[in-house]
Amino acid sequence: MAKMNFGGVEENVVTREEFPLGKARESLKNETIAVIGYGIQGPGQALNLRDNGFDVIVGQRSGSKSWDKAVADGWVAGETLFDIDEAARRGTIILYLLSDAGQIDAWPTILRHLTKGKALCFSHGFGITYSDRTGIIPPPDVDVILVAPKGSGTSLRRLFLAGCGLNSSYAVYRDATGRAVERVTALGIGVGSGYLFETTFRKEVYSDLTGERGTLMGALQGLFVAQYDTLRERGHSPSEAFNETVEELTQSLMPLVAENGMDWMYANCSTTAQRGALDWWRRFRDVTKPLFEELYDEVESGREAQLSIDSNSRPDYRMRLEEELRELHESEMWQAGKTVRSLRPENN
Numbered sequence: 001m002a003k004m005n006f007g008g009v010e011e012n013v014v015t016r017e018e019f020p021l022g023k024a025r026e027s028l029k030n031e032t033i034a035v036i037g038y039g040i041q042g043p044g045q046a047l048n049l050r051d052n053g054f055d056v057i058v059g060q061r062s063g064s065k066s067w068d069k070a071v072a073d074g075w076v077a078g079e080t081l082f083d084i085d086e087a088a089r090r091g092t093i094i095l096y097l098l099s100d101a102g103q104i105d106a107w108p109t110i111l112r113h114l115t116k117g118k119a120l121c122f123s124h125g126f127g128i129t130y131s132d133r134t135g136i137i138p139p140p141d142v143d144v145i146l147v148a149p150k151g152s153g154t155s156l157r158r159l160f161l162a163g164c165g166l167n168s169s170y171a172v173y174r175d176a177t178g179r180a181v182e183r184v185t186a187l188g189i190g191v192g193s194g195y196l197f198e199t200t201f202r203k204e205v206y207s208d209l210t211g212e213r214g215t216l217m218g219a220l221q222g223l224f225v226a227q228y229d230t231l232r233e234r235g236h237s238p239s240e241a242f243n244e245t246v247e248e249l250t251q252s253l254m255p256l257v258a259e260n261g262m263d264w265m266y267a268n269c270s271t272t273a274q275r276g277a278l279d280w281w282r283r284f285r286d287v288t289k290p291l292f293e294e295l296y297d298e299v300e301s302g303r304e305a306q307l308s309i310d311s312n313s314r315p316d317y318r319m320r321l322e323e324e325l326r327e328l329h330e331s332e333m334w335q336a337g338k339t340v341r342s343l344r345p346e347n348n
Contacts, residue, residue: 012198014185016165024186025053033187034059034091036084036110037098038066041123044153045097047073048160048192056080059087088113093121093183100126101312104134111139117176119143119183125205128173130305144173145184147191148204156192165194173201209299214292221328228333238336245333247340 004013035046036059049056058075060067062083075081088094088110098106104127114120120138122128125146127136138144149156149168156166170188172180188196199207212218224245231241256265266274298304311317328334341347 014170014188014196016189016193016195019185019189021052021189024189027182027186028054028093028190031055031092031183032057032090033093033095033190034087035095035097036060036087036106037096037102038070039097039099039102041149041153041156042066042097043069043073044155044157044160045095045123045149045191046075047157049187049190051160052190052192054190057082057087057090059084059091085109085113091118093119093187095121095123095187096127097123099312100124100134100308103127103136104309104313107134107136114139114142116141119145119177119180121184121187122146122201123148124208125171125201125203126305128201129205130302130309133302133306133309138174140174141176142174143176143180143183145180145187146171146173146199146201146204147184147188147193147196148199148208149191149193159194160192165192168193168196169199169204170196171199171201171204205305206296206299209304210292210296213295213299213304219288225331225333232332238332239340242333242336242340246337251344 002013002015002018003010031054033049033054033056035042035049035056038046038058038060042058042060046056046058058070058081060070060081060083067081070081071077082090084106091113094110094114096103096110107127110120120142122144123146125148127134128138128144131137147168147170149166151166159166168188168191170184172184175181177183185196228241228245231244232238236244253265256268266277269277311320314320
């Protein structure tokens with residue numbers, strides 16, 4: 001673990017140079033990692049661990065689409081692919097990657113197999129932080145740890161195959177064996193992290209829920225729609241509105257921000273763009289900061305968590321979700337986007 005300076009603040013980080021893959025394999029050479037769930041995070045983490053040479057099995061409900069996907073990805077029923085109960089029994093490290101609602105449902109099964117000395121690893125602090133609502137309370141003689149890649153499982157896998165890494169946070173909630181830090185670090189390197197930065201279960205879930213509802217998804221979609229609709233209402237075509245709202249941001253400017261930062265991107269745009277951005281960014285901050293404060297308060301109080309639990313537990317949840325996603329998909333803006341993407345040079 002090394003100290004790194006982030007804008008004048010020191011943080012604990014672990015890099016692949018400090019904790020190389022060979023060391024991670026050696027640390028977990030006697031462990032069987034049971035990846036429970038093969039939905040959003042499961043495939044990326046399980047496949048990266050397998051490709052990196054770890055002993056990995058997958059636990060998934062038999063007969064589900066995710067089970068079929070696991071088979072298609074090379075997991076073999078009865079050898080490396082089992083139902084959840086059997087995988088949890090076999091695993092010495094249980095990597096619990098079901099959805100938050102799924103974790104609540106499967107918890108009695110997992111709990112039966114959390115025998116002394118095992119490790120329970122999460123990629124989200126939800127279940128532990130809101131244990132009064134989820135009922136997820138591990139026994140005292142198992143390690144409870146977290147490795148949370150900062151992106152989707154799809155991105156984690158794509159970057160791994162490209163020889164890159166997706167940064168992850170890590171946390172130790174309970175060190176029952178004296179090896180929790182070593183285990184969580186080795187897992188973080190094994191799933192393909194670029195580097196690991198230290199957090200807590202509580203801070204992970206607070207920042208994650210705020211980010212998903214904020215700049216990562218919710219606020220971003222809201223800003224897109226607000227600008228797109230304004231341009232359309234003022235007579236601009238769908239193509240022009242989409243290009244000025246989404247395409248230029250994602251294809252031209254955000255790669256520059258990713259490479260060198262927003263400050264560098266500002267410095268390398270036209271003087272007209274610089275002036276306007278410098279004049280307006282504080283106004284957007286001042287308008288949205290109270291909303292972010294309200295959002296964080298809702299997350300911290302547990303009300304957002306309860307809304308998710310209640311919604312995801314409804315028998316008609318999937319039908320309602322599909323309807324909301326269909327509305328998003330069929331909106332003019334994202335239909336225009338589909339056409340714009342088809343016209344990119346690499347698609348012609």
